[in-house]
Amino acid sequence: MxxxxxxxxxxxxxxxxxxxxxxxxxxxxxxxxxxxxxxxxxxxxxxxxxxxxxxxxxxxxxxxxxxxxxxxxxxxxxxxxxxxxxxxxxxxxxxxxxxxxxxxxxxxxxxxxxxxxxxxxxxxxxxxxxxxxxxxxxxxxxxxxxxxxxxxxxxxxxxxxxxxxxxxxxxxxxxxxxxxxxxxxxxxxxxxxxxxxxxxxxxxxxxxxxxxxxxxxxxxxxxxxxxxxxxxxxxxxxxxxxxxxxxxxxxxxxxxxxxxxxxxxxxxxxxxxxxxxxxxxxxxxxxxxxxAGEKKTATVAAPVASNFTVVPTAPPASRRSAVQVWDESARPTGPALDPERTYTPYQLSSGEHLIQVHDHLRAELEQIHDLVEQVAAGQLGVGAARSHINTMTMRQNNWTLGTYCESYCRLVTTHHSIEDASLFPRLRRADDRLKPVVDRLQEEHLVIHDVLENVDKALVNLVSGEGTLDDLRAAVDLLDDTLLSHLSYEERELVEPLARLGVI
Known part of the structure; x- marks a missing residue:
C-alpha cells in the first residue's frame, strides 16, 4: 500500500x-x-x-x-x-x-x-x-x-x-x-x-x-x-x-x-x-x-560513475570573535558536481594538494595563538613574536590560491612562470560560472590582508603601551574566524573545478 x-x-x-x-x-x-x-x-x-x-x-x-x-x-x-x-x-x-x-x-x-x-x-x-x-x-x-x-x-x-x-x-x-x-x-x-x-x-x-x-x-x-x-x-x-x-x-x-x-x-x-x-x-x-497513473519507464536515470572523493574542510563550529567582516550568506556558489564525470588520481590530487596547503596555513594560525600566549606568559618578547609571524607563509605569500598555485605549478609544470600560473584568471576563462566565486574570493583576500595588518598593529601598540594583550588576542581571534572561514569556502567551491578543468 x-x-x-x-x-x-x-x-x-x-x-x-x-x-x-x-x-x-x-x-x-x-x-x-x-x-x-x-x-x-x-x-x-x-x-x-x-x-x-x-x-x-x-x-x-x-x-x-x-x-x-x-x-x-x-x-x-x-x-x-x-x-x-x-x-x-x-x-x-x-x-x-x-x-x-x-x-x-x-x-x-x-x-x-x-x-x-x-x-x-x-x-x-x-x-x-x-x-x-x-x-x-x-x-x-x-x-x-x-x-x-x-x-x-x-x-x-x-x-x-x-x-x-x-x-x-x-x-x-x-x-x-x-x-x-x-x-x-x-x-x-x-x-x-x-x-x-x-x-x-x-x-x-x-x-x-x-x-x-x-x-x-x-x-x-x-x-x-x-x-x-x-x-x-x-x-x-x-x-x-x-x-x-x-x-x-x-x-x-x-x-x-x-x-x-x-x-x-x-x-x-x-x-x-x-x-x-x-x-x-x-x-x-x-x-x-x-x-499519476503513468507507466514507469525501465530506464529512469543513468548510472552515476563519479569517483570524486576529496572532502573539503568544514568551517569552525563556533566563532572566537564577535566581529564579522563579511556576510557569509552572500557568498556565491559555483556549478554542482557532474555526477557522470570520473576523475583520475592525478586530477584528484589537485584538490587534495589545495587542502594540504590550507592545512599548513591552519597550523600556522595555531602557532600564532601559541605565540600570543607565550608573550602573555612572559616567555617571548613582542618583537620576537612579530618577527616570527612575519616569516610565516600567510605573511610572505598570497597565502591562498597564490600559494597553492606557486608550489603546485612549480612541482608539476616547472616551465610555467608565476605569472602564467596565476590561477584565478585561468578559472574564469575555463568556466564562466566560476566568475562570481573567484571575484568573491579575491575580495576576501583584500579583507584578510587588512585583518593581518591589524594583528601587526596590535603587536606594535602592545610594545608602545598604546594597546593591551586583550587587544592582541581580539585581533588574532578575528584572524582565526576570517581565515578559517575563507579557506573552507575556497575548498568547498574549488576542489572539484581544479580537478575537472585541469587549469594548472
Whole structure:
C-alpha cells in the first residue's frame, strides 16, 4: 500500500569524535547533493562518538535547508523533559528543521553502566510511552503546569515550552510486537533498518503497525514509514546490491507496495552520497509517474560513475570573535558536481594538494595563538613574536590560491612562470560560472590582508603601551574566524573545478 507521503531522502552518518570535521563536511555534502535529511546515531555511553545533539546543532548551523534528526535518541540517558526542550530549541534556532528519532534504549547494560535505569524490555517500552506523552505536553504552549504521574517519569507541575517552530515528528525505532503496536498507536513514523528488517519482512511488520493504528482510531497513513538503508553500488543483484537503476526500481517498488517513503543511506562515503542523490531523483520521478497513473519507464536515470572523493574542510563550529567582516550568506556558489564525470588520481590530487596547503596555513594560525600566549606568559618578547609571524607563509605569500598555485605549478609544470600560473584568471576563462566565486574570493583576500595588518598593529601598540594583550588576542581571534572561514569556502567551491578543468 502506498500511503502517499512525500518522498524524503537522507544520510545516516557515523559521529566519530576523532573525525567531526569530516562528519560536518559530509552533512554539508548531503545538502549540496540535494538530499533532505541528515541523521546521527545516539549512543551517549560510547566515548568514541560525539554527542549527537551537540553535533546536530553544529550541522544545523553549518547548513541551510537540510533537516536533522537523531537515529535514534537514547531515551534512558536523555530525560524526556530535557530532550523535548533540546529538540524544540534546535528547531527554533534552525527554522523548523528538526525531527526526533527515538528509541527505548536497546543496549540496556551500557545504559545501566553509565548511571541510567536498569530496565527490562517491557519496562523500557512502558517508559517510552510515558516519555512520548511528556514530550508532547512540553511542546504544547497552552495549559498550566504539566502533571503526569507515571512509574518511570512523574511530572508534578513542570512548566511548558518552548514550543518547536514546526510540528516535530517523532519516529520510533521498533522491531518487536509491543514496540510496533506503540508505533501504531502513538508515533508519527516508524524507523527500522534494512540490516535488521529486510524488505521481505516489511509487509508483516507494517500490518502490525496498521492494525494497532486502526484499533487506536488512527488512519494508518498518519504514520510515516522510514527505512535506514545499507547497500553497495558495486554488487551484482540482491537488495540494493547493484547499479543506480537497480536501487531506483527496488525503492520505487517499496514505496508503491509497502508505503516506505523516507530512505536514509547509512554510509560515510562521499561518492555513495552523491550517487544516492541520483537514486533519489530517479525514485521521485518514478513514483510521481506511478501515482499519476503513468507507466514507469525501465530506464529512469543513468548510472552515476563519479569517483570524486576529496572532502573539503568544514568551517569552525563556533566563532572566537564577535566581529564579522563579511556576510557569509552572500557568498556565491559555483556549478554542482557532474555526477557522470570520473576523475583520475592525478586530477584528484589537485584538490587534495589545495587542502594540504590550507592545512599548513591552519597550523600556522595555531602557532600564532601559541605565540600570543607565550608573550602573555612572559616567555617571548613582542618583537620576537612579530618577527616570527612575519616569516610565516600567510605573511610572505598570497597565502591562498597564490600559494597553492606557486608550489603546485612549480612541482608539476616547472616551465610555467608565476605569472602564467596565476590561477584565478585561468578559472574564469575555463568556466564562466566560476566568475562570481573567484571575484568573491579575491575580495576576501583584500579583507584578510587588512585583518593581518591589524594583528601587526596590535603587536606594535602592545610594545608602545598604546594597546593591551586583550587587544592582541581580539585581533588574532578575528584572524582565526576570517581565515578559517575563507579557506573552507575556497575548498568547498574549488576542489572539484581544479580537478575537472585541469587549469594548472
Amino acid at each position: 502506498d500511503y502517499g507521503h512525500e518522498l524524503v531522502f537522507g544520510t545516516f552518518l557515523t559521529p566519530a569524535i576523532d573525525q567531526v570535521d569530516r562528519v560536518i563536511a559530509l552533512a554539508q555534502l548531503t545538502e549540496q547533493a540535494g538530499l533532505d535529511l541528515v541523521t546521527l546515531q545516539d549512543h551517549p555511553y560510547q566515548p568514541r562518538l560525539a554527542d549527537a545533539w551537540t553535533l546536530l546543532s553544529v550541522i544545523a548551523a553549518q547548513t541551510r535547508t537540510v533537516r536533522v534528526a537523531t537515529n535514534v535518541a537514547n531515551l534512558p540517558l536523555r530525560h524526556p523533559v530535557v530532550l523535548a526542550r533540546s529538540v524544540a530549541s534546535l528547531d527554533l534556532i534552525s527554522g523548523g528543521r528538526v525531527e526526533l528519532g527515538l528509541g527505548a534504549g536497546g543496549f540496556r547494560e551500557a545504559v545501566a553502566a553509565n548511571g541510567g535505569p536498569s530496565l527490562t524490555a517491557g519496562q523500557s517500552i512502558a517508559a517510552l510511552e510515558e516519555a512520548l506523552a511528556i514530550i508532547r505536553e512540553v511542546w504544547k504552549p497552552e495549559g498550566g503546569g504539566i502533571r503526569l504521574p507515571g512509574k518511570h517519569y512523574s511530572l508534578t507541575g513542570a512548566k511548558r515550552g518552548p514550543a518547536p517552530a514546526h510540528p516535530v515528528e517523532i519516529w520510533l525505532g521498533a522491531y518487536k510486537p509491543r514496540m510496533l503496536a506503540l508505533t501504531g498507536r502513538l508515533a508519527d513514523g516508524w524507523l527500522p533498518s534494512s540490516g535488521y528488517v529486510g524488505p521481505e519482512a516489511l509487509p508483516s511488520l507494517n500490518k502490525q503497525i496498521d492494525e494497532a493504528a486502526v484499533a487506536a482510531g488512527r488512519n494508518p497513513s498518519a504514520i510515516r514509514r522510514l527505512y535506514n538503508l545499507s547497500g553497495t553500488f558495486a554488487g551484482s543483484g540482491g537488495f540494493l546490491q547493484g547499479p543506480e537503476s537497480l536501487w531506483i526500481d527496488q525503492l520505487t517498488e517499496l514505496t508503491l507496495s509497502e508505503g516506505m517513503s523516507t530512505y536514509i543511506l547509512a554510509s560515510d562515503n562521499p561518492d555513495d552520497i552523491r550517487r544516492f542523490a541520483e537514486v533519489a531523483e530517479g525514485v521521485k520521478e518514478s513514483v510521481a509517474a506511478a501515482r
